[in-house]
Amino acid sequence: MGQTLTEKIFSNSLGRVVQAGEIVVVQPDVVMSHDSLTPGIIDVLQQDFGRNTVKFPNQLVFSFDHVAPASTVGTAENQNKVRAFAQRNNIRLFEVGRGICHQVLVEEGIAQPGFIVLGADSHSTSYGAVGAFGSGMGSTDVAAIWATGKTWLRVPETVRVLITSRFQPGVGPKDLALKIGRELTISGATYQTIEYHGLDWMPLHGRQTLCSMAVELGAKAGIVPPSGEIRRRFTVPEWLFVDEDAEYVRTLEINLDDLQPQIAIPHAVDHVVDLSTVAGMKFHQIFLGTCTNGRYEDMREAASILEGKQISDQVRMIVTPASSQELLKATQDGTLATLITAGATITTPGCGACMGRHQGTLAKNDVCLSTGNRNFKGRMGDPTSSIYLVSPAVAAASALYGVVTDPTSL
Amino acid sequence: MSIIWKFGNDVDTDQIVPGRYAPYMRPNEDVGKAAFIEAHPEFNKLAEPGDIIVAGENFGCGSSREYAVLALKRRQIGAIIAKSFARIFYRNAINLGLILIEAPQVVDELSDHDLCTLDLDENRLEVGNHIHRLPEISPFAREIVSAGGLVAYIQTNSRLPGE
Numbered sequence A: 001m002g003q004t005l006t007e008k009i010f011s012n013s014l015g016r017v018v019q020a021g022e023i024v025v026v027q028p029d030v031v032m033s034h035d036s037l038t039p040g041i042i043d044v045l046q047q048d049f050g051r052n053t054v055k056f057p058n059q060l061v062f063s064f065d066h067v068a069p070a071s072t073v074g075t076a077e078n079q080n081k082v083r084a085f086a087q088r089n090n091i092r093l094f095e096v097g098r099g100i101c102h103q104v105l106v107e108e109g110i111a112q113p114g115f116i117v118l119g120a121d122s123h124s125t126s127y128g129a130v131g132a133f134g135s136g137m138g139s140t141d142v143a144a145i146w147a148t149g150k151t152w153l154r155v156p157e158t159v160r161v162l163i164t165s166r167f168q169p170g171v172g173p174k175d176l177a178l179k180i181g182r183e184l185t186i187s188g189a190t191y192q193t194i195e196y197h198g199l200d201w202m203p204l205h206g207r208q209t210l211c212s213m214a215v216e217l218g219a220k221a222g223i224v225p226p227s228g229e230i231r232r233r234f235t236v237p238e239w240l241f242v243d244e245d246a247e248y249v250r251t252l253e254i255n256l257d258d259l260q261p262q263i264a265i266p267h268a269v270d271h272v273v274d275l276s277t278v279a280g281m282k283f284h285q286i287f288l289g290t291c292t293n294g295r296y297e298d299m300r301e302a303a304s305i306l307e308g309k310q311i312s313d314q315v316r317m318i319v320t321p322a323s324s325q326e327l328l329k330a331t332q333d334g335t336l337a338t339l340i341t342a343g344a345t346i347t348t349p350g351c352g353a354c355m356g357r358h359q360g361t362l363a364k365n366d367v368c369l370s371t372g373n374r375n376f377k378g379r380m381g382d383p384t385s386s387i388y389l390v391s392p393a394v395a396a397a398s399a400l401y402g403v404v405t406d407p408t409s410l
Numbered sequence B: 001m002s003i004i005w006k007f008g009n010d011v012d013t014d015q016i017v018p019g020r021y022a023p024y025m026r027p028n029e030d031v032g033k034a035a036f037i038e039a040h041p042e043f044n045k046l047a048e049p050g051d052i053i054v055a056g057e058n059f060g061c062g063s064s065r066e067y068a069v070l071a072l073k074r075r076q077i078g079a080i081i082a083k084s085f086a087r088i089f090y091r092n093a094i095n096l097g098l099i100l101i102e103a104p105q106v107v108d109e110l111s112d113h114d115l116c117t118l119d120l121d122e123n124r125l126e127v128g129n130h131i132h133r134l135p136e137i138s139p140f141a142r143e144i145v146s147a148g149g150l151v152a153y154i155q156t157n158s159r160l161p162g163e
């Protein structure tokens, strides 16, 4: 019988045939943690495990992205603690400004097709964009991997999402990610992997958008079968292909011919409606960024709409590139100049305002259109503020008029 | 006697502890003080050790922040009884030894501020003179929780759970 990609990746890691439902102990290829949680993981290792060294330094990667550069003495001290620990243990660390962990690990070729990549961050599902099994864990689980090199996992069942046709103009991967959320719901894939089929044509950045949002449906992982651009940019192991007779718990079909721009309204990621439902609504801030939609292509898309125009003086637009490389690309072809000329401001690459800690925290009753992945109550600031999740195209079109605007109507 | 604090569906980790109250941001503050600080100020002020959280589907969805569990642990919450739990939250709770009980049949019969007595050895919850039977915690989870959490489990057994 055929296997899902998840079963194949676990079978390869363990050197025996593994099936969904089994509890296995694996040695992950990569274990990532960022500035927000690494200080606490160091505490668990030192205080609870009573150790000062990690089992496999090469397995670990640190990134500084959540509050980077530091915004308070507390965060600055915590970052120094991580720097010292990384140096003592010889662990790779990506400094402030390099970018969001999930983007950097892909750019640096650390996350590879067929790998098991675990992170102390729920959006570690993102690594499925390159055909890895990526999943998030908490601090104690990660500390245990630092100490032993291994962890236990239940091999998840898989939901298949089958995509047909191509995007209409003005509609893109974020609309698809929101639409899948609308269909599967916020807990619709709990404990499961989502495999996205029919996307051989989709470039890497679109796959990253989809996979980052898999966790919003409760999923343990999200994987796009590595094809097209992934095969050109990465080495895909010969065993990592889709078996036609693999067993899926369910299949969801989505035809892109019918897909309109989508928007997630407060305060849940699956409160998704067609954009037209809220067109004309006023808001205060636009946040273009995050591991879901802060890449060069996202900035490029926004710039193509803002080219030669001015954003409304009723709103502010904050652009936070996902990484220094994405920022650099945007400086080289004029994308950044277009955004700045239109009135947007650019912040340091990283998570920025996504968690409401800095660089765009929301005040009471502020309304934000965000290209991010979570619209939970109070996530970006005061609990009376609200977040609407949109694509970069919707963000840019809305910036022009200061009200929610359908980019397909421009 | 403990008090039941009843919540709805999809209680996310940003509600349990907003990112702005993370230990990373406030290294010298007890994260327990931030439990539901904005989403449920009454719970934040009045919840006592031993109190029980009762919730609908998908409790703890969202981020991997273990301090959401830690905050409830510091408040010495007796258990969380929900229709279902989000994956990472469930794992974090087992690892820190916080009791989670998935009991979809029972949740609708319990009300906010009910007084109750939880008996984990007998898997039962007494509310007034009504006794609710609770499902067994999975043996795999119980093994880790009774060892005192993941770290204690590994230290005692010199191996990982499932190994």
Ligand code: SF4
Pocket (backbone or CB within 6 Å): A066, A100, A101, A102, A121, A123, A289, A290, A291, A292, A350, A351, A354, A355, A372, A373
């Ligand atoms: S951009 Fe937002 S969702 Fe992505 S890793 Fe950073 S804080 Fe998390």
